[in-house]
Amino acid sequence: MLFPEGVAIDGISGEVTPSTDRYTKKLSELSGLFHDAAAFDKVVAEGGDPIAYEVVDYRKQECDICFGTTIMMPGQVGGEYFMTRGHFHERKDCGEGYYTQSGEGLLLLESREGEVRTVEMKPGICAFIPPEWAHRSINTGSEKLVFVWFCATDAGHDYGTIRERGMRKLVVERDGRPAIIDNPNFA
Numbered sequence: 001m002l003f004p005e006g007v008a009i010d011g012i013s014g015e016v017t018p019s020t021d022r023y024t025k026k027l028s029e030l031s032g033l034f035h036d037a038a039a040f041d042k043v044v045a046e047g048g049d050p051i052a053y054e055v056v057d058y059r060k061q062e063c064d065i066c067f068g069t070t071i072m073m074p075g076q077v078g079g080e081y082f083m084t085r086g087h088f089h090e091r092k093d094c095g096e097g098y099y100t101q102s103g104e105g106l107l108l109l110e111s112r113e114g115e116v117r118t119v120e121m122k123p124g125i126c127a128f129i130p131p132e133w134a135h136r137s138i139n140t141g142s143e144k145l146v147f148v149w150f151c152a153t154d155a156g157h158d159y160g161t162i163r164e165r166g167m168r169k170l171v172v173e174r175d176g177r178p179a180i181i182d183n184p185n186f187a
């Protein structure tokens with residue numbers, strides 16, 4: 001049986017207390033994601049394979065909703081900012097909300113039909129991710145980017161589509177600012 005409880009979310013560290021699960025993605029686990037493969041190998045080797053992001057869950061299988069945080073480190077690979085893998089949800093009726101707590105970033109979204117949109121990630125903005133839009137978070141700042149996400153427990157993740165063909169746009173630093181450019185490797 002489930003009981004109500006308050007869950008503390010630290011908006012700076014992203015810690016969730018109590019939490020039910022967590023994982024960490026090291027940069028080396030994001031091989032193939034960045035445009036510049038040589039720069040990727042260099043940052044992994046010389047940077048000691050830094051943590052790119054961590055995800056902390058509050059998830060009860062018996063309940064249809066869940067939430068948690070994503071904590072993204074700042075960093076770049078060949079001018080491209082650290083980012084998440086990006087995914088569609090397996091369930092075609094499942095959207096998601098991303099409420100940014102601290103830091104700054106860009107949420108890159110792409111519909112199944114190939115339409116691209118971005119939503120600014122900054123404290124106080126809750127991004128609505130509709131069903132059937134792939135979503136990738138990008139830390140464009142110099143601090144941690146921390147956001148709370150909430151979605152259906154059984155939304156599921158389709159990572160394969162984005163892993164195989166990439167997303168249509170890249171977010172890179174140009175003149176000290178984020179710029180959205182075409183992905184030359186988009187298949």
Ligand code: F6R
Binds near residue numbers: 149157
């Ligand atoms: C869940 C969700 C987030 C991401 C997390 C890491 O549906 O969108 O919790 O899973 O931000 O991103 P990915 O999963 O794309 O590596």
Ligand code: ZN
Binds near residue numbers: 087089096135151
């Ligand atoms: Zn999602």
